[in-house]
Amino acid sequence: MGNSFTKRRHNRDIILMQGLSNSGKTSMLFKLRFDEELQVVDSLRESIDIHGMTLTFWDLYGREKERPMIRIYYSMTKGFIYVIDSSDGEQLDTALEELVQYILLDEETAGTVVMVLANKQDIPGAMTALEIQEALKEKYNFSSSSASAHTVFVRACSVKTMEGVNEAFEDFAEQLQLRDAGKVRRGLLPLVGDEGDVKDGKHGTFDTKDQKESLARAKVKKFLKNPFCLFKVTE
Numbered sequence: 001m002g003n004s005f006t007k008r009r010h011n012r013d014i015i016l017m018q019g020l021s022n023s024g025k026t027s028m029l030f031k032l033r034f035d036e037e038l039q040v041v042d043s044l045r046e047s048i049d050i051h052g053m054t055l056t057f058w059d060l061y062g063r064e065k066e067r068p069m070i071r072i073y074y075s076m077t078k079g080f081i082y083v084i085d086s087s088d089g090e091q092l093d094t095a096l097e098e099l100v101q102y103i104l105l106d107e108e109t110a111g112t113v114v115m116v117l118a119n120k121q122d123i124p125g126a127m128t129a130l131e132i133q134e135a136l137k138e139k140y141n142f143s144s145s146s147a148s149a150h151t152v153f154v155r156a157c158s159v160k161t162m163e164g165v166n167e168a169f170e171d172f173a174e175q176l177q178l179r180d181a182g183k184v185r186r187g188l189l190p191l192v193g194d195e196g197d198v199k200d201g202k203h204g205t206f207d208t209k210d211q212k213e214s215l216a217r218a219k220v221k222k223f224l225k226n227p228f229c230l231f232k233v234t235e
């Protein structure tokens with residue numbers, strides 16, 4: 001029988017969706033869950049089946065005053081999806097500052113998977129995933145010892161066109177599975193496909209995966225299928 005600390009750690013089963021107001025959290029969750037454009041609500045809690053898992057997402061309001069208080073849910077959280085409006089260059093600094101202060105530097109989030117979504121890629125002039133990743137690296141020292149506490153990765157997407165959204169959530173679920181299987185990848189993971197390419201001012205497409213990534217996936221699938229493998233609890 002575990003003590004209350006152990007119990008609390010093992011009870012982590014929600015995914016928090018965070019990000020500044022207007023970044024696209026609710027529309028994203030609504031479209032994933034109901035395949036419709038959102039018009040009416042600004043916060044949702046929904047369970048979605050992804051990659052053979054049922055994940056419960058809590059999309060919380062992006063209102064400024066409430067954002068620091070979201071940490072009361074951190075002890076129940078196993079992953080974060082941090083949504084950024086890539087078309088809003090003026091707010092990027094604030095968005096990344098909050099990601100660092102409220103999530104990455106909070107000890108309660110250690111061991112979680114953090115996906116940063118560079119949303120609204122359909123808007124001309126939107127910052128690329130690479131640009132956002134570089135800006136994040138300037139804010140947060142990923143080679144510090146505390147940086148290895150998380151699995152962090154950046155993906156580009158557009159809720160409007162749904163480009164990159166399903167793929168990003170699949171990747172997220174896969175990282176959670178890896179974590180649960182004791183095969184945790186720590187620190188900042190590389191971008192996939194040609195997300196990093198910015199040629200002639202154009203953004204890359206979001207759906208190509210590079211060979212290394214698919215090799216890694218194949219290995220994980222093999223590992224997960226092994227009936228003799230013991231699933232290690234990593235927290």
Ligand SMILES: Nc1nc2c(ncn2[C@@H]2O[C@H](COP(=O)(O)OP(=O)(O)OP(=O)(O)O)[C@@H](O)[C@H]2O)c(=O)[nH]1
Nearest residue numbers: 021022023024025026027042061062120158159160
């Ligand atoms: N062009 C474009 N607009 C988007 C995209 N994603 C969301 N939007 C729009 O951005 C606005 C804000 O979206 P919401 O989903 O309400 O944003 P939110 O992050 O939930 O905001 P709060 O509830 O205030 O925290 C809406 O008008 C959406 O239609 C996108 O990928 N492209």
Ligand SMILES: [Mg+2]
Nearest residue numbers: 025026042043
């Ligand atoms: Mg909302």
